[in-house]
Amino acid sequence: MDSNVGSTDKLARIVVGAVAGLLSLATLAGAVAAPTVVAPLAGVVAVLMLGTAFTNRCAVYSLLGISTR
Template identity: 55%
Template sequence: MCNLNKLYIAQTVHYYGWQSYHKMNMEHNIGSMDRTTRILFGAVTGLLSLAILASVISLPTVVSPLLGVVSFIMMGTSVTGFCPLYTLLGVDTCSASPQ
């Protein structure tokens, strides 16, 4: 996937119509190891968030939505292969991935 170096995003038909997908693209900047780490971290934080809501873990309830947001961000960036913060910092772990 990193060889393509672009991720084509499906556009919403209602808003954009049937425009071609190549008009919206982002370059990948998350490699396979980084992606796997983000998926695992996102899953763990999501489960912790749910455990706090179910009162399995006794932490303040305010922590649950924060962990939920972190989980959502980690899972979202791993699915898309693009991290906006990495772009701002100039980091690219995609090229560091083993082929």
């Protein structure tokens, strides 16, 4: 799979991943009053966003033929 995530897209993914990770941790710690389902969903979003940002590859982009690189 070729790299298909550009620098601006990568930065956005890092920011979204970090915010989602913090939301997940804050929900688990009880600092944020949110439904219990928010913590695992935000955690999954964080892992996916950070994973695609650091590998410069997005499987969804590949399936759709998109490249921001």
